[in-house]
Amino acid sequence: MDTNNLPGNVLDPNCPSRVVFQRIGDKWASLVIQVLGDGPVRFSELRKMVNVVTPKVLTQTLRTLERDGLITRTVYAQVPPRVEYELTALGESLLQPLTMLRQWAESHVPSILEARDAYDDAQDDALLGSPN
Amino acid sequence: MDTNNLPGNVLDPNCPSRVVFQRIGDKWASLVIQVLGDGPVRFSELRKMVNVVTPKVLTQTLRTLERDGLITRTVYAQVPPRVEYELTALGESLLQPLTMLRQWAESHVPSILEARDAYDDAQDDALLGSPN
DNA sequence: AGACAACGGTATCCATTGGATACTGATAGC
DNA sequence: GCTATCAGTATCCAATGGATACCGTTGTCT
Numbered sequence: 001m002d003t004n005n006l007p008g009n010v011l012d013p014n015c016p017s018r019v020v021f022q023r024i025g026d027k028w029a030s031l032v033i034q035v036l037g038d039g040p041v042r043f044s045e046l047r048k049m050v051n052v053v054t055p056k057v058l059t060q061t062l063r064t065l066e067r068d069g070l071i072t073r074t075v076y077a078q079v080p081p082r083v084e085y086e087l088t089a090l091g092e093s094l095l096q097p098l099t100m101l102r103q104w105a106e107s108h109v110p111s112i113l114e115a116r117d118a119y120d121d122a123q124d125d126a127l128l129g130s131p132n
Numbered sequence: 133m134d135t136n137n138l139p140g141n142v143l144d145p146n147c148p149s150r151v152v153f154q155r156i157g158d159k160w161a162s163l164v165i166q167v168l169g170d171g172p173v174r175f176s177e178l179r180k181m182v183n184v185v186t187p188k189v190l191t192q193t194l195r196t197l198e199r200d201g202l203i204t205r206t207v208y209a210q211v212p213p214r215v216e217y218e219l220t221a222l223g224e225s226l227l228q229p230l231t232m233l234r235q236w237a238e239s240h241v242p243s244i245l246e247a248r249d250a251y252d253d254a255q256d257d258a259l260l261g262s263p264n
Numbered sequence: 265a266g267a268c269a270a271c272g273g274t275a276t277c278c279a280t281t282g283g284a285t286a287c288t289g290a291t292a293g294c
Numbered sequence: 295g296c297t298a299t300c301a302g303t304a305t306c307c308a309a310t311g312g313a314t315a316c317c318g319t320t321g322t323c324t
Contacts, residue, residue, distance in 0.1 A: 008238040021237040025157035069247025079291040080300035105153040106140040115201025212271035
């Protein structure tokens with residue numbers, strides 16, 4: 001039997017879990033999900049909170065999140081229009097692992113900035129040492 | 133005082149944690165780190181295991197990971213050349229949150245595929261219902 | 265001696281994606 | 295009318311990602 005459709009090996013390019021994994025790693029998707037963690041938010045609010053995404057890209061992001069069942073989109077028949085996005089249960093279940101990742105990022109910022117400085121200095125030295 | 137350099141609000145585009153967070157979300161970076169979780173791996177091995185990344189992009193990924201202090205690059209003076217990549221302590225500390233995310237992805241694949249099917253069917257119906 | 269293979273990349277080119285900006289459509293308030 | 299609000303599209307251009315070809319070094323094979 002083939003194991004491609006079983007959950008799943010992220011390293012197998014034919015395994016759907018890989019696609020899912022990379023959707024999480026989308027530049028905006030994960031931020032949107034974290035913003036929606038506090039409850040439903042409408043489009044323009046989302047734009048402000050996510051700081052700073054163009055409407056086109058935000059729309060794309062929201063559509064794929066909706067398609068994957070992570071959020072719902074509710075249109076209220078008003079003028080001016082009102083559209084609210086909200087996490088589904090599935091979306092909420094993603095909140096915890098994402099939060100862990102965010103905490104890692106926020107707490108390791110100093111180490112990483114330090115590493116960058118050291119790396120860049122080393123690069124400079126290398127250039128100065130052998131100027132071709 | 134300004135809070136921009138404190139760890140850190142991912143939603144603030146001026147906060148370094150945002151950059152860090154998005155590096156984690158890089159398409160290949162997170163896969164590379166997970167592969168390196170089992171010990172040092174050389175370039176060509178990495179290419180095979182990560183399935184399938186072009187050498188240019190893998191090189192880019194590895195350089196930024198190195199710059200951020202998440203991996204080390206060791207060149208052995210041999211012919212043919214041998215270069216090994218290995219997680220630093222910082223890189224290893226990322227392993228746990230990443231693994232949680234991977235587990236989430238692998239275990240929720242069925243729900244997501246299901247949601248996609250439903251969404252696509254709904255789209256089809258909408259098109260059939262109002263064919264302009 | 266010459267050809268070939270192994271490895272870790274670069275170089276080059278083209279397709280896809282992302283982003284900036286301008287615009288639309290419906291309606292309520294002035 | 296004119297304007298504002300909201301949730302997006304449309305259009306265009308820049309940046310990124312990917313496919314493919316190639317390079318340098320040296321050991322082995324013939």
